Amino acid sequence: MRRALAGKAALYVVLSLGAVAFLFPFWYMVIGSLQTDVDTSIRGAFPDPGNLTLDNYVAIDGRIDLVQGLINSGIFTGGVILGTVVFGVLAGYALAVLHWRGRGAVFALALLVQVIPFQLLMIPLYVMIARDYGLSDSYLGMILPFFINSTAVVIFRQYFLQLPADLFSAARIDGAGEFRLLWSVALPLVRPALLTAVLLTFIGPWNEFLWPFLITKRADMQPLAVSLANFISNVAASTSNPFGAMMAGAVVLAVPAVTLFILFQRYFTSNDLGSGVKG
CATH class of the missing domain: 1.10.3720.10 (MetI-like)
Known part of the structure; x- marks a missing residue:
């Protein structure tokens, strides 16, 4: 039972990591479209809320x-x-x-x-x-x-x-x-x-x-x-x-x-x- 639970947990972890990797480009695109000052580094995916706008x-x-x-x-x-x-x-x-x-x-x-x-x-x-x-x-x-x-x-x-x-x-x-x-x-x-x-x-x-x-x-x-x-x-x-x-x-x-x-x-x-x- 423990082995089955561990296998299922590992499967969910792998699938979750895959989902994050798949969705990250879309997230980065949306955040990039809302930035006032451009930050093309990886930090730009998590911007300061004060740097967000719809002006773009x-x-x-x-x-x-x-x-x-x-x-x-x-x-x-x-x-x-x-x-x-x-x-x-x-x-x-x-x-x-x-x-x-x-x-x-x-x-x-x-x-x-x-x-x-x-x-x-x-x-x-x-x-x-x-x-x-x-x-x-x-x-x-x-x-x-x-x-x-x-x-x-x-x-x-x-x-x-x-x-x-x-x-x-x-x-x-x-x-x-x-x-x-x-x-x-x-x-x-x-x-x-x-x-x-x-x-x-x-x-x-x-x-x-x-x-x-x-x-x-x-x-x-x-x-x-x-x-x-x-x-x-x-x-x-x-x-x-x-x-x-x-x-x-x-x-x-x-x-x-x-x-x-x-x-x-x-x-x-x-x-x-x-x-x-x-x-």
């Missing part, structure tokens, strides 16, 4: 429009998530449940696409979207290259493969069509996959810099990540506390992603597949 947030909002940047990031990210979920669900269902010639080849192609770096496709995509389609400085131009995500297709396919085939057979006997099967039978049972795809997809476009930077030149169209990069490169030195202003912008950019993960991380471990096969 006011300063960066005066240089770049934080609200408009968040709106642009939200539109960009929301469009990518919409395409990822809709096409991921449809393609994953077709690859897992339906039987048609060439299904294995299409799945192999989806896997192959994942090993091609996006940077290799960026120049042709830019030429096609900006010159041929005329979609530069537009939300659609930002969203299109990320609208279909092969990773999400693989995730949904694997979840759909776990569903008992008897569920679909019974529903087809009752006269349900494929779209009814997908909406009423499959989707309710793969809710963890939906949330996983949304959360994993959210992080990418929300923090994406290079493609929006290439495709948008208007400041009022740029996502917050691009606006912050431009601030750091061009006007950060014009503020009284460049370090604090940059940290303030980073906090604003990180808060939505961290909040989303905290709210929905418990669903990663949930699994409702068993409820569909209980007699």
Whole structure:
């Protein structure tokens, strides 16, 4: 009993130390965004309360429009998530449940696409979207290259493969069509996959810099990540506390992603597949 308790205590100590090490950069970022006088040493993580202020947030909002940047990031990210979920669900269902010639080849192609770096496709995509389609400085131009995500297709396919085939057979006997099967039978049972795809997809476009930077030149169209990069490169030195202003912008950019993960991380471990096969 003592050995078990000691092992459990040691486990909790190790996990606690890991949690502190993981959270410390976020703590340092928040504290840095609130400092009046910059202290970039390790002591800066534990500042004097009299050295804390919200002026850094006011300063960066005066240089770049934080609200408009968040709106642009939200539109960009929301469009990518919409395409990822809709096409991921449809393609994953077709690859897992339906039987048609060439299904294995299409799945192999989806896997192959994942090993091609996006940077290799960026120049042709830019030429096609900006010159041929005329979609530069537009939300659609930002969203299109990320609208279909092969990773999400693989995730949904694997979840759909776990569903008992008897569920679909019974529903087809009752006269349900494929779209009814997908909406009423499959989707309710793969809710963890939906949330996983949304959360994993959210992080990418929300923090994406290079493609929006290439495709948008208007400041009022740029996502917050691009606006912050431009601030750091061009006007950060014009503020009284460049370090604090940059940290303030980073906090604003990180808060939505961290909040989303905290709210929905418990669903990663949930699994409702068993409820569909209980007699």
